[in-house]
């Protein structure tokens with residue numbers, strides 16, 4: 616049955632990959648609608664994203680041996696099927712609300728399967744509708760392991776394919792970061808690598824910077840050092856207090872996180888060692 620399919624792959628670069636992919640699609644009667652590729656001469660990795668019209672299961676079956684031969688990390692999926700997403704938040708909910716709004720208007724094709732926070736629902740500035748399950752998972756240093764086990768159970772029970780830390784202000788353990796490798800996106804409220812860690816706006820104010828920014832990145836065990844997906848900045852002045860920076864930063868955080876989540880959901884984002892490849896939309 617013909618439908619739109621999305622093929623994404625990364626592998627060690629070598630001649631003939633695109634020819635092999637195009638030939639396989641063609642032999643299955645699939646028509647390439649859009650293709651983006653990048654060969655990184657530094658890492659020796661090749662990245663390809665192809666949108667095609669064809670029989671997804673036939674293409675998937677025909678492509679498996681090709682992927683095996685080239686040791687590819689690959690997916691063939693129906694891009695119209697929304698990804699299942701779990702959003703974690705602490706107290707500041709501007710990014711959470713923005714993601715929910717973009718989902719509701721169809722801009723972000725995702726199913727938000729649950730929201731979880733280390734604070735109660737009524738600690739959020741915006742009252743959440745009851746259409747998305749909300750889980751209050753309080754945490755202390757002493758209970759972090761147990762609380763992360765609860766998050767893991769939530770992920771497995773909901774089938775969440777992506778976890779978004781929408782200003783979730785808890786450092787994930789190395790084990791949790793490893794468990795979520797490549798499928799957990801965080802918004803850090805600074806233009807990394809500047810001002811990692813806690814209270815980056817206060818750090819920026821103390822440094823007297825003239826620009827503030829936000830960075831969305833995949834989460835790793837190294838705090839705020841994960842592969843960067845999206846960034847943006849805004850000018851500020853000497854007259855801006857830390858509170859003014861926090862206020863000006865909210866819009867940057869919202870749009871940067873949405874841009875990163877969109878790239879991931881659309882299969883335009885690829886891990887490339889400590890960096891990413893993000894194809895344009």
Ligand SMILES: Nc1nc2c(c(=O)[nH]1)N[C@@H](CN(C=O)c1ccc(C(=O)N[C@@H](CCC(=O)O)C(=O)O)cc1)CN2
Pocket residue numbers: 780783784785786787788789792801802803804811812813834835836837838839840841
């Ligand atoms: N393993 C990782 N976990 C998290 C990352 C990450 O990159 N790797 N990013 C952070 C988000 N973050 C900044 O964006 C951040 C969150 C929390 C802290 C911090 O010092 N938290 C304290 C507790 C703070 C509190 O309870 O209010 C702590 O965990 O000890 C720094 C940076 C999300 N997690």
